[in-house]
Amino acid sequence: MRIGELAxxxxxxxxTLRYYEREGLIDAPSRTASGYRTYGPVHLERMQxxxxxxxxxxxxxxxxxxIALSGDKGVSCDEVNGMVQRHLERVRAKRAALELLEKxxxxxxxxxxxxxxxxxxxxxxxxxxxxxxxxxxxHPRARAS
Amino acid sequence: MRIGELAxxxxxxxxTLRYYEREGLIDAPSRTASGYRTYGPVHLERMQxxxxxxxxxxxxxxxxxxIALSGDKGVSCDEVNGMVQRHLERVRAKRAALELLEKxxxxxxxxxxxxxxxxxxxxxxxxxxxxxxxxxxxHPRARAS
DNA sequence: TGCAAACCCTGTAGTTACTATCGGGTCAAG
DNA sequence: CTTGACCCGATAGTAACTACAGGGTTTGCA
Numbered sequence: 001m002r003i004g005e006l007a008x009x010x011x012x013x014x015x016t017l018r019y020y021e022r023e024g025l026i027d028a029p030s031r032t033a034s035g036y037r038t039y040g041p042v043h044l045e046r047m048q049x050x051x052x053x054x055x056x057x058x059x060x061x062x063x064x065x066x067i068a069l070s071g072d073k074g075v076s077c078d079e080v081n082g083m084v085q086r087h088l089e090r091v092r093a094k095r096a097a098l099e100l101l102e103k104x105x106x107x108x109x110x111x112x113x114x115x116x117x118x119x120x121x122x123x124x125x126x127x128x129x130x131x132x133x134x135x136x137x138x139h140p141r142a143r144a145s
Numbered sequence: 146m147r148i149g150e151l152a153x154x155x156x157x158x159x160x161t162l163r164y165y166e167r168e169g170l171i172d173a174p175s176r177t178a179s180g181y182r183t184y185g186p187v188h189l190e191r192m193q194x195x196x197x198x199x200x201x202x203x204x205x206x207x208x209x210x211x212i213a214l215s216g217d218k219g220v221s222c223d224e225v226n227g228m229v230q231r232h233l234e235r236v237r238a239k240r241a242a243l244e245l246l247e248k249x250x251x252x253x254x255x256x257x258x259x260x261x262x263x264x265x266x267x268x269x270x271x272x273x274x275x276x277x278x279x280x281x282x283x284h285p286r287a288r289a290s
Numbered sequence: 291t292g293c294a295a296a297c298c299c300t301g302t303a304g305t306t307a308c309t310a311t312c313g314g315g316t317c318a319a320g
Numbered sequence: 321c322t323t324g325a326c327c328c329g330a331t332a333g334t335a336a337c338t339a340c341a342g343g344g345t346t347t348g349c350a
Binding site for chain 2: 049073077091094095102123
């Protein structure tokens with residue numbers, strides 16, 4: 001199977017496959033005489049694994065580590081456990097932050113009625129005023145990640 | 146006020162200020178004979194505005210546009226309105242995606258008990274199996290943004 | 291007055307996970 | 321034998337910074 005077909009089957013771009021190869025996430029496949037990559041079913045499986053992890057928004061570094069670990073059946077699984085747990089924490093935190101943000105934006109959005117001038121714009125007013133105020137909920141001291 | 150002081154007052158890094166200047170988000174300040182930037186209170190206000198917008202996770206391009214618009218009081222406010230609304234949509238979508246993701250990761254995490262071997266790892270098993278399955282909820286056809 | 295620490299300068303490269311483009315080579319059908 | 325679809329490697333771009341490297345300046349203190 002050539003790179004275009006694998007890309008189609010795995011649902012990614014051709015460049016992404018070359019990129020993953022450079023980054024060591026998939027093994028370099030064999031080549032035809034003219035230099036074309038030829039992939040086997042193992043490569044498709046690997047790509048599906050990677051894609052699944054990425055759909056869980058895991059960083060590629062973690063995926064790479066998972067691949068390495070999964071090849072070494074005897075080793076303790078604590079690291080896998082920890083990686084997933086840390087990732088879950090990150091996602092949880094980000095989700096919470098976005099929830100707050102969504103609320104603030106919705107409020108902001110309510111300030112503005114269509115069709116008036118910038119001079120009377122509730123949103124801009126609000127943004128500027130909030131910025132002047134000492135410590136708005138949005139920027140307490142350190143930036144929200 | 147020199148760059149270090151403005152950075153401290155605005156709660157950002159010195160490099161960030163220079164970066165914003167390069168990107169045209171803050172006006173180039175005057176310089177001392179030896180080339181040091183000297184800022185006035187306007188610059189601090191501007192930085193607070195930017196920081197507030199950034200704490201709402203707005204892209205810098207939008208912030209830049211807001212700054213331009215807020216200097217032009219007579220123009221219609223529809224664009225401001227639209228920007229905030231579009232941004233709200235983005236945030237909403239991302240939050241929903243993260244919610245799903247969090248659920249999936251929590252389930253995954255529940256697969257694993259501490260201290261066993263990779264050969265029996267529920268997480269890895271799950272990740273690999275799910276990847277093999279035709280269409281898991283995580284990667285239906287197109288990648289989740 | 292001399293010196294060191296703390297500050298400032300420009301410019302460049304790195305981060306993440308790709309995507310896009312360039313200039314060229316190869317393959318298959320008609 | 322040509323045309324279009326495919327492939328190759330290398331490079332640069334994305335967002336919003338952050339981190340150097342290799343210098344110059346200011347400030348406080350002895």
